[in-house]
Amino acid sequence: MAPALPALSADQQAAWAAAAALLRGSGVDLDAGSAEEAEPDRPRTVLAVTGRAGSGKSLLLAALTGALREAGVAAVSPDWAFRKRERRSFAVLAPTNKAASVLRARGVPATTIHRILYTPVYDPAFERVARWLAGEGDRPEAGPLTGAQLDRARASFDGHGSIPAALAAAGLRGSDFITGWTRREDPLDIGLVDEASMLDARALDDLQAIFPTLLLFGDPAQLPPVQGQGGMVFEALPPAQRRDLTRVHRQEADSPILDLSEALWDPALGFEDFEDLLRGAAARDPRVQVTGRADADLMARSPMLVWRNATRIRLIHAWRLHVVGAEEPQVSAASIVRIEREGEEEPFIPYAAQMGATFLHGAAVTIHKAQGSQWDTVQVFAPDLYAAARSGRAEAGQPLWKRLAYVAITRAARDLRWVVASRLARPAAPLSVEDLGGTPGALALEAEE
Numbered sequence: 001m002a003p004a005l006p007a008l009s010a011d012q013q014a015a016w017a018a019a020a021a022l023l024r025g026s027g028v029d030l031d032a033g034s035a036e037e038a039e040p041d042r043p044r045t046v047l048a049v050t051g052r053a054g055s056g057k058s059l060l061l062a063a064l065t066g067a068l069r070e071a072g073v074a075a076v077s078p079d080w081a082f083r084k085r086e087r088r089s090f091a092v093l094a095p096t097n098k099a100a101s102v103l104r105a106r107g108v109p110a111t112t113i114h115r116i117l118y119t120p121v122y123d124p125a126f127e128r129v130a131r132w133l134a135g136e137g138d139r140p141e142a143g144p145l146t147g148a149q150l151d152r153a154r155a156s157f158d159g160h161g162s163i164p165a166a167l168a169a170a171g172l173r174g175s176d177f178i179t180g181w182t183r184r185e186d187p188l189d190i191g192l193v194d195e196a197s198m199l200d201a202r203a204l205d206d207l208q209a210i211f212p213t214l215l216l217f218g219d220p221a222q223l224p225p226v227q228g229q230g231g232m233v234f235e236a237l238p239p240a241q242r243r244d245l246t247r248v249h250r251q252e253a254d255s256p257i258l259d260l261s262e263a264l265w266d267p268a269l270g271f272e273d274f275e276d277l278l279r280g281a282a283a284r285d286p287r288v289q290v291t292g293r294a295d296a297d298l299m300a301r302s303p304m305l306v307w308r309n310a311t312r313i314r315l316i317h318a319w320r321l322h323v324v325g326a327e328e329p330q331v332s333a334a335s336i337v338r339i340e341r342e343g344e345e346e347p348f349i350p351y352a353a354q355m356g357a358t359f360l361h362g363a364a365v366t367i368h369k370a371q372g373s374q375w376d377t378v379q380v381f382a383p384d385l386y387a388a389a390r391s392g393r394a395e396a397g398q399p400l401w402k403r404l405a406y407v408a409i410t411r412a413a414r415d416l417r418w419v420v421a422s423r424l425a426r427p428a429a430p431l432s433v434e435d436l437g438g439t440p441g442a443l444a445l446e447a448e449e
Contacts, residue, residue: 012056015049015243019064019215022047026190026213028088030067035088038189044208048196048216048234051245053410054258057217058106061192064215065092065108068190074135075109075161076116076188090190091116093207095198099372103194109161110194117206118181126167126177133157133166145170184210193217195372197232200225204233221265223368223403224396231396256281256288261410264402271389271401275382278418289417293425294379302375303365304419305408307384315364315381318424367408378412380405382420 008016020030022045027036051057068090069075076091092110094100103110122130125144131137133153145153149170156162156169167177191211193199196218199207203225207214216234224232234242263269263277281288294304299319306312364381385408389401396403409416 008060009056009247011051011243011245011247012060015060015245016063018047018243019049019060022213022215023068023190028068028071028073028190030064030071033067033071035071035073038088042212044212044214046208046214046216046237046241048218048237048242049245050218050220050234050242052219052221053261053406054255055245055247057219057245058103058194061092061103061194061217062106062108064192065090073190088189090192091188091211092192092194094194094372095203096195096369096372098370099195099198102372102374113193113203113207116188116191116210117184119184120164120178121180121182123177123179126172129153129167130163130177133163187212189213191215195219195222196234197222198225198371199233201233221261221398221403221406222371223407235396256285257409257412257416260288260416261406264406265398269402271386274405275418275420282418287415289415291417291419292421293423294381294419295417296425298377298379298417299363302377302379303363303370304379304381305367305370305411306364306381307367307388307404309366311381311384312364312366315424319363367404370411371407374411374413376413377415377417378408379417379419380408382418383422 023030025045026042027039029035049057049060065075073088073090076089092103092108093113093116094103094110095113097112100110100112128137128140128143129145129150132139139150153166153170157166164174164178168174188210190213191207192215193207194217196216197220199216199218218232218234220232220235260274260277260281264274275290278288279290282290294315296319304315306315385401385404388404389399391400393400
């Protein structure tokens with residue numbers, strides 16, 4: 001039975017048809033809702049769906065994810081290598097955890113590319129638990145976890161699809177059950193990659209070595225990869241392997257941010273012209289503001305977006321001094337601490353996530369690192385973009401400042417603040433843990449079996 005699809009525009013229907021044809025060639029028929037057994041000798045295929053912000057890439061990705069599940073294709077857990085090779089599977093990937101978390105918030109089981117390329121090695125005492133959670137074994141009748149702990153682990157895994165998060169919900173730490181990490185050698189099946197503009201040629205080669213069938217979703221107007229050769233990986237694909245979404249879809253109230261993002265691609269538009277457009281939008285719509293001071297209160301919730309790393313460091317230092325030096329300072333240390341792990345830009349910390357904790361970049365982040373992220377309200381440090389405009393630099397055939405501005409303003413889900421001067425406003429009130437924005441999970445005492 002064909003999946004129930006959301007209302008699609010003509011360009012989205014064409015992209016869906018191309019994706020369905022690609023999957024049909026790999027043995028998965030979305031129209032019939034069926035999947036053949038995996039064949040390791042099938043030819044490797046790739047399709048790119050590209051479009052600017054608001055063109056419906058995420059909608060298509062979510063719809064394809066749902067259709068694959070209806071066809072009996074299982075979502076890969078990044079934390080467990082499937083032992084049943086005949087089982088058809090798919091994985092939704094993003095270059096950063098920020099980008100993956102945006103998809104997970106929409107119900108798409110996304111993970112980072114790093115966590116697919118590298119899988120954890122489990123302590124043998126917990127391997128049976130991991131196998132059971134992954135649907136490859138029976139519930140352990142005896143072992144290191146009690147029945148109540150197994151129940152909590154199952155409930156967590158059913159909700160989030162993460163084995164480490166499930167074991168953390170059972171009261172364990174990562175060091176209790178993960179002894180190391182190993183590079184995935186065995187091939188997987190179907191890969192869907194969001195924010196593909198951030199991929200370089202090497203990353204694409206690594207993914208193609210694992211996934212015989214690969215679908216890329218990317219925005220050609222975003223910044224190319226820092227280590228790339230000046231272009232996007234999907235630009236090198238032949239026209240038959242690309243579908244471009246050209247229509248920008250509006251909500252009930254037209255978004256001024258989408259209007260501004262489209263205006264950037266007028267070849268005659270200069271930086272001063274763009275700021276005039278911003279001021280005009282601000283006069284008509286309260287969702288856009290042009291201001292001479294950065295909002296310190298907002299920087300506790302979402303970072304200021306900048307071009308240069310030196311600017312990021314100066315803003316972080318200024319914000320810390322300004323906030324901590326304010327009268328009756330009450331800033332939580334968690335709001336200025338960045339937790340890092342080698343190989344991952346923002347690693348997933350299951351226990352902290354379960355508790356509802358929120359970790360920020362420390363009040364400022366470069367626009368390059370912000371790709372794939374989203375905040376309700378975004379502040380953009382305009383002096384940095386003006387410097388980019390004065391430099392005359394271009395990236396992938398477009399002025400650098402335009403790509404920077406495009407990425408920066410489209411990170412805003414609702415409100416945009418364009419900061420035109422190097423000034424930091426005092427907090428309106430002392431900051432507290434409520435400014436972190438996370439909602440702690442309810443605590444409850446349970447009797448162990």
